[in-house]
Amino acid sequence: MQKQKEKSAVQWILEWAGRRKSFYIISVALAVLNVAFKIFPYFIIGNVIAKLLLGERDIEFYIIQVVFIAVSFVLSEIFRSISTSCSHKATFAVLAEIRKQCLDKLARVPLGYVKDTSSGTFKNIIVERVDSMETTLAHIIPEFTSNMLVPIAVIIYLFAIDWRIALFSFIPIILGLAATGGMFIGYEENFSNAVARTRELNAAAVEYINGIEVIKAFGKVDGSYEKFMVAARRGADAFIFWMKKCNVYHSLAFILAPYTLLTVLPFGAVFVSSGSLAVSDFVMCIILSLGIVGPILNMMGFTDDLGTISTILGEVTGILTHEELDRPEISESKPANASVSLKNVTFAYHDTEVLHGINMEMKQGSVNALVGPSGSGKSTIAKLIASLWDVTGGSIQIGGVDIRRMALSQYNRMIAYVSQDNYLFNETVRENIRQGRADATDREVEDVAKKSGCYDFIMKLENGFDTVVGGAGGHLSGGERQRISIARAMLKDAPIVILDEATAYTDPENESVIQTSVAKLVSGKTLIVIAHRLSTISDADHIFVISEGRVAEEGDHKSLLSMGGIYKHMWEAHISAKDTVKEERENV
Numbered sequence: 001m002q003k004q005k006e007k008s009a010v011q012w013i014l015e016w017a018g019r020r021k022s023f024y025i026i027s028v029a030l031a032v033l034n035v036a037f038k039i040f041p042y043f044i045i046g047n048v049i050a051k052l053l054l055g056e057r058d059i060e061f062y063i064i065q066v067v068f069i070a071v072s073f074v075l076s077e078i079f080r081s082i083s084t085s086c087s088h089k090a091t092f093a094v095l096a097e098i099r100k101q102c103l104d105k106l107a108r109v110p111l112g113y114v115k116d117t118s119s120g121t122f123k124n125i126i127v128e129r130v131d132s133m134e135t136t137l138a139h140i141i142p143e144f145t146s147n148m149l150v151p152i153a154v155i156i157y158l159f160a161i162d163w164r165i166a167l168f169s170f171i172p173i174i175l176g177l178a179a180t181g182g183m184f185i186g187y188e189e190n191f192s193n194a195v196a197r198t199r200e201l202n203a204a205a206v207e208y209i210n211g212i213e214v215i216k217a218f219g220k221v222d223g224s225y226e227k228f229m230v231a232a233r234r235g236a237d238a239f240i241f242w243m244k245k246c247n248v249y250h251s252l253a254f255i256l257a258p259y260t261l262l263t264v265l266p267f268g269a270v271f272v273s274s275g276s277l278a279v280s281d282f283v284m285c286i287i288l289s290l291g292i293v294g295p296i297l298n299m300m301g302f303t304d305d306l307g308t309i310s311t312i313l314g315e316v317t318g319i320l321t322h323e324e325l326d327r328p329e330i331s332e333s334k335p336a337n338a339s340v341s342l343k344n345v346t347f348a349y350h351d352t353e354v355l356h357g358i359n360m361e362m363k364q365g366s367v368n369a370l371v372g373p374s375g376s377g378k379s380t381i382a383k384l385i386a387s388l389w390d391v392t393g394g395s396i397q398i399g400g401v402d403i404r405r406m407a408l409s410q411y412n413r414m415i416a417y418v419s420q421d422n423y424l425f426n427e428t429v430r431e432n433i434r435q436g437r438a439d440a441t442d443r444e445v446e447d448v449a450k451k452s453g454c455y456d457f458i459m460k461l462e463n464g465f466d467t468v469v470g471g472a473g474g475h476l477s478g479g480e481r482q483r484i485s486i487a488r489a490m491l492k493d494a495p496i497v498i499l500d501e502a503t504a505y506t507d508p509e510n511e512s513v514i515q516t517s518v519a520k521l522v523s524g525k526t527l528i529v530i531a532h533r534l535s536t537i538s539d540a541d542h543i544f545v546i547s548e549g550r551v552a553e554e555g556d557h558k559s560l561l562s563m564g565g566i567y568k569h570m571w572e573a574h575i576s577a578k579d580t581v582k583e584e585r586e587n588v
């Protein structure tokens, strides 16, 4: 598996900003000017008071100073507005890139990572959490930097006036920052607790919505709602507990850090009375100390935002740095044909091994069936061949090439996989089928629908092929969704086709129609079918009987029957079940 090298938050943001990173640089430069022009009037006022003390009576001088102050305010506002607009432009690029990279990434990580994380968590991070960064990120980069840099420049200026005053001005700032540090005591623990509670809340909400059918059918509304409310309460408690712990430090920091006057005023007065500091310089120090109150308060106001941003960045980079399926960017070798071999394959979900040394040989163009009891590992084998997970041990080869030496994009072109889920997108039937091959014409889409046995029912839908099928294909029956999924896979025209329980929803009459159409569609391709109804696969070239994660028996239907093992028992059970159903139907 590939692991990305670690990057700092700033490196991530600059990478996401891409070509727009210069907007951040311009934004910071303009924000510095904005704050500088905000502080400039304090210099002017200091200068005016000094002149007043010296007895300056020229009214023109004072008018010019007033004009300077007005111009400073106007310039400050202009710089602020351009700076904010630049940082917003860069931030929108960053957010778009984060979402793109997260979605790309989810396609490259093992399916297990996606499945093991609740869909509420991914949605929350990629949609809401990233969205909530917009205002903060757009403001924090220019404003935090400028509100920090300008007071530093002012303090340097204070050093030029009187180093003693400058040093004393540091005392409240340092005490304030120390109090800010107090807010971070136990940060990791409180933060993980808050994030975990938020995840619980999201998962409870998504579970409630996804499971609404079962909840209603079984009258579990109160219980499920209670679960959601408990999650909401636990979430609120976690944040309130954290807030309470920070409150005192927060207040202390906001009282101490900005008020450099606390030390500048008494010590300055002592220096003036001892004659070591001129009154005009003292006045300038007082005014500048007042001037930096605003920027320091603004800067500290970002403390929470810095925490929030770093939290969200942590969540996003958690997704982006997750280990990927071990695949090269460009295939290292080309498969000789579309045969599939599993060589001593083992596989574990987390720590539980479910496949123990599977060996299979499926010739190019052959029809292969995987049968066996529920939970024996058939779907897992299909998912490993479809490259949704990586094997834990052994290897899978296509045309003699280990699939880990092939680029995912090339590999995906070779495999068409119809899973048990039959997920359809909230789009038209036509676009759902076209997912199989983006450049297919309408004619090709309709042709494949005819061949897959779904043309007739599609034409009976309200808008035919242009009917929107609803999220996850909700407006269609299970069997209809299944047939559209088959058409979608067939349109892809890949040399290897995997059908996992492809006819599970179908009634026996339709089953044989689908079987015949699928057989025609896949002729010449390597077909791997997983089936519970053994009658649907009795013609297969090769049948693998999977039991408890191992290939227990293999061969064709006839040879397996003659072995008198698991397959024979399954076949007899299947036939007697069919007879029972037939008898029951005849008796009705």
Ligand SMILES: Nc1ncnc2c1ncn2[C@@H]1O[C@H](COP(=O)(O)OP(=O)(O)OP(=O)(O)O)[C@@H](O)[C@H]1O
Pocket: 115, 349, 354, 372, 373, 374, 375, 376, 377, 378, 379, 380, 381
């Ligand atoms: N995502 C998962 N996480 C953990 N264990 C899993 C996961 N998916 C399947 N399993 C376990 O792996 C084993 C094999 O499951 P698999 O779905 O491959 O069996 P199957 O033969 O296809 O079953 P069925 O015929 O019922 O679909 C089972 O014990 C199952 O509980």
